[in-house]
Amino acid sequence: MKQTRPYPRVTVTRKAERSIVAGHPWVYGTELTGAGPYENGGLVDVLSPRGSYLGTGFINDRSKIRVRLISRNANDRFDEAFYERRLRYAWEYRKAVMGGDLSCCRVIFGEADQFPGLTVDRFSNILVAQTLSLGIEKIKPMLFRLLHRILAEDGQKIDGIYERNDSAIRGLEGLEQNKGFFPLEGLPVPQETKTRITENGIDYLVDFENGQKTGFFLDQKYNRRAVARLCRGRRVLDCFTDTGSFALNAAKNGAERVRAVDISETAVGAAKANARLNGLQDRVDFEAANVFDLLPRLAEQAAGEYDLVILDPPAFTKSRRTVSGAERGYKEINYRAMKLLPRGGYLATCSCSHFMTEELFRRVLRSAAADAQVSLRQVEARRQAPDHPILWNVPETDYLKFYIFQVV
Structure with a gap:
């Protein structure tokens, strides 16, 4: 590096260098070979073993992900204008890909928008944010102020930003859990922690204080619409319904x-x-029941009663260590659903775990079909909605696998 830069430097292994050059923004603690004095949550320059500049990112020695890159451009200046450009770029992307369907959408999707560890969902007049990295935690007052201003300038009415920082993942970054409204200058703090959204022409009450994740699963928006096209005149069983969206x-x-x-x-x-x-x-x-108990009973007692089954389970695995157990769980529910359906019936099934890769999930579905002695005619293979963009060089952003089959 020829020019003088204001950031501390860390040096990484050749393995980390290859990963960064290929486009992945994480450096693990085991990949650092040298580091000067730095402040946790601050910016550092990342250098190759030969001293070449690889990028700049937030460092945190409390985290296994030691550095989260935000830029590979040595000419970037990390001032307020830099972050405003990033936020505007993210919002313009949503406007382009969501076709005006912006009243409930994901506005910021972490690494996919180059804001590592930050999620922001919009539910009508409320933004719900979750911050899972120390670097973003330190600059969030600036980010939230800028984001509110950008949306307001675009005619979007936002009455508040609610923080859902009640995730255990924050502990891995040395951060405490909390939730509540973030104060925005000039705006009164909203009194309600529920709001109303409309998705695919259906109204929902979103409990963004206590609901799952940020309050509502936006990633299945267009998958719900795809399944709905098959529903006319059919008898539908919706498993793991949560707040009832597929149903x-x-x-x-x-x-x-x-x-x-x-x-x-x-x-x-x-x-x-x-x-x-x-x-x-x-x-x-609607009924409260364990799907793992219900499906075998229905397969024995009510085979053929339903001609469309929807399986939208929670993530059965959140680490590589538990993938084998997750495979068994996914196979069990899909096998039972296939046994329940008549020939010509339809199955909509998915996995929302990054660690259950597409290859693994397809293998599970093939195995379940073989055991159920049915064939699967693929109607559609889908992913998460485009407001949850997938970066091909960051496989962690590619998590939702969604299939619609006809059982033949």
Whole structure:
């Protein structure tokens, strides 16, 4: 490096250099070979073993991910204008790919938007943010102020930013858990922690204080629409319904009847409330039950009763160590669903775990079909909605695998 730069320097292994050059933004603690004095959460320049500049990122020696790169351009200046450009770029991207469908969408998707560890979801008039890295934690007051201003200038009404920092992952960064409204100058703090959104023509009450993740799963938006196209006149079983989104899409789009199941009484209560909100309470039967117990019983007692089954389970694995157990879980529910369906019936199934790769998930589905003695005719293979962009050089951003099959 020829010019003098204001950031401390760290040197990394050749393995880390290859990964960075290939486009991955993480450097693990085991990949550092040298480091000058630095402040946790501050910026450092990352150098190759030969001293070449590789990038600049946030460092934190409390985290296994020691450095999270935000730029590979040695000419970047990391001032407020830099972060404003990044935020505007993220918002313009959503405007381009969501076709005006912006009232409920993911505004910032971490590394995919070059804001490592930051998630921001929009639910109508509320932004819900989750910060999972120390570097972003330190600059979030600036980021939140800028983001609110950018949206306001674009005519978007945002009444508040609510922080859902109640994730255990924060502990891995040396951060405490918390949740609550972030104070924005000139705006009163909202009194409610629920808001109303409309997705695919269906209204939902979003509990962004206590709901799963940030309050609602936006990544399945267009997958719900794809399944809904098949629902007219069909008898639908929606497993792991959560707040009822797949079930309500089915009912609204002409399903003969819908049964929706979740193990959580709280989720079922929220789903019932959403059904009433849309006048669909007489079209969907909700129940609290364990899907792993229910599917075998239905396969024995009610085979052929349903001609469309939806499987939208939570992530069965969040690490490589538990993948084999997750494979068994995914196979079990898919096998049971295939046994339950008649020939000509439809199965919509997915995995939302990055560690359950597409190759592994397809292998599980093939094995389940072989054991169930059925063939699968693929209707569609889908991913998360485009407001959750996938960077091909960052496989962690590619997590949702979604398939629609006809059982033949």
